[in-house]
Amino acid sequence: MTPLLVSVLGIVSVLGLYLATISGRHTQQPGDFVDAGLALPPWVIIFAGAGITLASLSLPNHLLLLATFGLQYNQIAGGLICVALCAAVTQKRVWLAARLTSLRTLGDLLGDYFGSTTLRIYMLLVLFLFSIPFAAMCLSQAGALVSAATANDVPAGLAIWSIAFVLFLCSVIGGWRGIAYLVAAQSLLVLALMIFFGAFTGFTLDKLAFAANGIGTASGVLPDRIPGVIQFGAGIGKELPAGGLWTTFAGLTFALSLGGIAISPGFSFLGVTSAPRRGFAFGQVWMIAGLAAGALILIGPVLAAEIAASGSLTAFTIRLAALDPMVAVGFTVLLVASGQIAVAFFAGSGASVCTIELTSRYIIPGMDQRSTRFAARVTLALVYGAVAAVASYAPLSATIFSSLTLSLSMQLLPAVLGLCWVRWISRSGVLAGLIVGSLCVVFTESFGLVLFERLFVDLPWGRWPLSVHSAGWGLATNFTACLLVSLFTRSDAERGRRDCLHDAFEESTPARKGSQAATTAKWSLTLLWAFFALGPGAILGNTFFSEPIFAGTVVAPGMPSLLIWQVMFWFVGVLIVWWLAYQGRLSVIDERPRHKIVLVPDVNPLFEPVTTPWIARFLDRVTGR
C-alpha cells in the first residue's frame, strides 16, 4: 500500500504545485502575492469555505469522537450550521467595510474602527494560534495517519516534513491565489470522497455496523441518546460524566465555538480578498450548511460505527485495504487532505495577514510591492518551519494550545457584531468583554488549568465545568461585560467614527424590502431552531420518534430517534440559513460601495507614539504643578 499511497499523495501534490505555478506566473503585480489582488473567484469561496469548516473540525478527530460517544456527538455536525449562520451575519458586512475603507484584514478593520491597538494585538494572538498550534495539530495528525497507513514505512516525522515542504512550495510560488486554489481544489476532493465513502461502505461492506448494532461505544456511554441537558459536575479531569459528556449544553456551546471559524482572521481574509456577487450566499447555504453539515450528519455515523467495530481508525483502514489497497488509500487521502487544507489555509492566510498587519505596518512601514512579496515569503518560511517543528517535536503542546483557538476566536464576536451591525457597542465594552471572556476560556481549558495548577493550587473545577464548553463560559461573561460597559459608554468620543462606517453601510445597501414582522420572524425562528436543534430542546430527540408522546406506545422507526431528529433539524437549519442569506439579503452583495471613507489617519504608533489618555492626564497633573 505504501507505494500506492505515496503515488496518490504525490499526484495531488503535483496538481497543487501546478496550480501554484500557473497562478504565480499570471500574477500581474508583485503586491498581489499577498492578497490575490482582492479578486479571488466566487468558486474558491464556495468550495474552500466548506473544506475549511470540515478541516477546522478536524475530520479524523470528529470520526474518532463519534466512534467514542455515538450519536450524542453527532450534534456537533449540526453545529456547522452555526458556522454558516455566523458567516451569513458577518461576512458580507466585513467585505463591505473592507471595500469602504480600503483595509484588507479584520484586525486592521477592528483596530481602526474601535481605535484600539489592544484589539490588533488580540487579533494577532488569535492569528498565531490558528497559524501555528492549530495547523501543527492538523499536520501532526496527517503525519500519524500516513505513518499508520504505511505500517511505518513512511515515519510520521518524514511525512510531516514532506507535507509541510510541498505545501510551503505551493504557497511560496503561488502566493495567496495559489493557496486559495489549492485549498478549494482539495476541499472539493474531500467533499467528493466523503460522499463516495458513505456510498461505498454502504454498498460494499457485508453488514453495516451502524445498521446492525449502532455505534459500539464503551460501556457507560449512551450511543444513541443525549445524556441530559446539563450535568452539574466539576468538569473533565475532576468527575466522570455519566452517560457521556455531550449534554445539550455541551453540544450547543461547542457549536458556538465553531462560529469562531467564521470570524477567524484567516476566514475573514478569504472573504475580504474575494470578488463575489453571489458566492458568499451559495457557499454558506448550500456548501457549509447543506453539503458539509449534511455529509457529516449522515455519513459520519456510518463511518464511525465501522471504526468503532474495527477498534481503531488504523484497523478500519486495514479492513478497507483487505478489500483493495486503493480503497484504503482513498480513505487515507480523504483524512490527510482535510489536514492539508487546514495547514495550507491557516499557515498561508496567517503569513499574508501577518505581513499586512505586522510587518508592513509596524516593522518595516512603507515597503514597496516587491519587498512586501519578499516579506510574505520569509513569513511563510518561518510559519511553515514553526508548524512542522511543533508538529514533529511537540504535538501534545500543539493540541493543548489549539484547544484554545476556536474559543478565543469566538470571543471576537461582540467586536465583529459592533463593526458589522451594532453601532453602540463601544471600545471599552469590547475590551472589557474580551478580557473577561478570554480569562474564562483560558481557565476552563486544559492550558489554563495546567498552568495555574502547576504554579499555584488545584482549582475546584476541571475542563468544561457543568459540561459547558469553554466558548460558552467565555461568551456568556464576554457578552454580559460588553453590554453592561457599552451601555454606559455608548456615546463616547469614538462614536462619530463608528457612525461614519454604519452610515456608509446604509448608503451601500438598498432599503430593506421585508417588513419588521418578517425580520422578527426570521430571528425568532433562528433562535427556536437553535433551542430545538442544539440547545436544551434537543433532549426531546432522544425518544421523540421512538416513543411518541401522544401515541403512548413504542414504535421502531428503523433508526435511532436522535438521528431522525438531527436530520430533520439539519433540513430546517439549511432553510433558515437560506432565508437569512438570500431572502434577508445578509449575504447577497447588490452593489459595490460607491465611495471610500477614512476611519483614522494612517498613524504608526511606533514612529509617531500617541500617549494613552490616562497617562497624558497623569503627566499633565504632575507637570502642571
Next chain:
Amino acid sequence: MTPLDKNEALDRHALVMACWLAAALPAAILFQYGFGQGGTPYLLAAFAAILAGFVAHVIVNVVYGTGFSPRELGLGLVIYGLALVLFVVLSLVSAPFAAHNFLPLSIGFIAMGAVVVFYLITRFGARQAFEAFDVIRDFRSDDRDSKRSPGDHT
C-alpha cells in the same frame, strides 16, 4: 461569447482541474476495485464518476461562457483513444480479462461516446456537430466548399 481576461481564464482552468481531481480519484478507486472483487457494478460506477467529471466541466464552461479549449479536447480524445486501444488489446490477449470485463467496459465506453455526442448535438445542433467530424468534405477539391464555414447556408 466574450473572451475571458487573464485572471478569468486562470480561474476557469483551476476550477476545471479541481473538478477533474474530485472525479478522478473516486473513479480510480472504483476501477481498481471493479477489476478485482467488485465486478460490473463498480466498473459502471467508475464510468459514472468520469461522466460526472465531464458534466462538471460542461457546467464550468456554461458558468464562464466558454467551450472546451483545443488542449482539453486533444487531451480528452487522446486519453479516450488510449484507454480504448488498451481495452481492445487486453481483451484480445487476456481471455479472463475479456470474460470478466468486456461487457461493462464496452457499455462504459459506448455510454461515454453517446454522452459526448449528445452534448455536441445539444450544444451545436446536429448539422454543426456532424460537420465538425466531416473528414470527407475536407478532402474535396472544391475550393468554395472547403472555405465555407460551418453553418453557412449561402
